[in-house]
Amino acid sequence: MTEWWRTFFDVDYCRLWESVTGPERTEREVAGIWTLLGLRPGSRVVDAPCGYGRIARVVAQRGAVVLGVDQSADLIAEAERRRNGIPLEQLRYQCADLRDSLTIDGFDVALNVFSSIGYGTENDDIRVLATLRRAVRPGGQVFIETAHRDWVVSLRLGSNSGRRLPDGTLMVEEPRLDPLSGRVESTWYWSGPAGAGQKISSLRIYNATELAHLVETAGLRVQSLHDGCSVNPFVGSGPDMSRRLGLLAVRD
Template sequence: MAWWETVFDDRYLRLWGPLASPEATEQQVEGIIAYLGVEPGASILDLACGYGRIAIPLAQRGFRVTGLDLSETLLGQARANAAQAGVEVDWHQGDMREIPWEGAFDAVINVFSSFGYFTDEEENRRVLEGVARAIKPGGRFLIDVINRDWQVRQDLQRRWFEAGDLLVLEDPWLDPVEGRAGEVWRWLEGGRWQTLEFDVRIYTATELKALIEAAGLRWITVYGGWTGDEFGPQSRRIIALAEKPG
């Protein structure tokens, strides 16, 4: 099985939950709203929504949010989180390559490096083609991924980090020929070593722009962060904004 079919489970929740600070989430949500230029009441699809970290705050701000994710575990947590927050989000379980809507949303978002999962690049293109179909004419698409120009400059050293009460060993790797980067996480829990492995296709802004335009969307601009940061080779993130013509 592919890593993305198994990694998004209770282990993921235990590790990633503590790493996403409320302050960082707030900044990202405000950046999403500002970049999209949408007003409360607009319909937004959060593609690969996970446990609702972004979808729920958007719903709290008055947006009509739909969340699509493959993981029933993460969606179960998302439903519980939404109920606790007192908001309604339309949650759907499904594969991002098979987006079932046409002309349904004012905007689609795909954030936190939730693109480039598939080793066959045609499958990644299918995702963007589905995004283009799902957006209303004149609607917008915002995608947030790692910047390959930044990634290739990093020193790929093992390091330890804390995730809640867990101490995790991170072992990163980069394949410059296939253009994929990944990490192996190991930690000791309950007297046993646990492991998570994941990797994604990493893109330059030039490559991502070509993919987005090939899907039928119009490239608008790119940012290097969530507060209007100018994009450059030193930017860790590519935050790209596109629009469906019409």
Template structure:
């Protein structure tokens, strides 16, 4: 029986999550994102990169193909199992850890780069917990290492907030979503229903959306410097209308 007091992210990222979301991310799109991450971070071949959280490894595997040494960390055992299978199939070393972003099982200064994408920083909802995750990312970076964060941009999301949405996956699964945004806390609450034939289910999550000002404040509080902001993966300048907020920060000491 599920503990209702358990944080939503403890049970949300399961096989159902994978089945509902994997079709939304074509491999070529993920490949372009990996190329953009390496370009924006300016990391050469052979660099050690931590993908955290790595999910089912859609970027982790492609980092290996791009000539860097990928490591992955995630709390979801189902998704880590998927990532391990993908890495093995690609002939890449399986370097994965079941880990909380707030307590990474790596030594200080072992990575040249750390990436946190898909608005994963907002999972904890709370500023103090997200700050712990950022400080851990900085801790495992070597001096001079780069941290890349990609998240939805609150200003743009709120300007055209989609309270309802629906789509159909290639396997015929029908997905319906209802959302509610709290402008005081900055949290977006989502309730998702899915149906495929006689199968059906429901999932819920809450996600903290932040302005660039709030993100910048957290990064500075975590000890990062030299922040560079972008509005998309092509490196376009970040503006108030950018749907995506991408920032590259450094650990300089």
């Protein structure tokens, strides 16, 4: 499998996808995570992967001590540019592949949010989850928030979805679900005042059962399912089905 994600997460990603995860959504997500995980000023949190630090920075601003880890040098550089004067003792970043056995441990909480799993093979994901397990202390919590297959299927994928960004750029995604691999292969096109381009992504989208199995294979115990980054329970079917899946696990 090609490691497409090694080049996907660059300055264009940052500029284009930021409009999806604007400050309001980030504040709402962090508020949910903060309550759900019982965070307090001084809590030790690893945000992995952290992208350009949108969650890590806001969690640190609330007083937690945060380490953000991501494989993208471009996004880590952007995270550093946006640290808003938060001191190093409060917020650090590290550029690393989470599949590797990193020497990070003793955290109260590990976060993996905004569809940050499913890039490579199932085995790659188990390695990432095992890194998160090792990163937290016994009794520590791991929280994963991502798209889930039941919602994706209900969207009738294949119809084009376009989005107009604040600077006028038009962005269109052409997604296709491969039912056998469970991967959504998407081509993203954009055109606007800052230029035009395209990117291709391939993401394994797990349902709750599959993700729970993976998490347990990595040595964690599933505690509860949530409606995205919120304390509300996950709704798995019907008209109120949750759009996003939050899975809370514990290292025993």
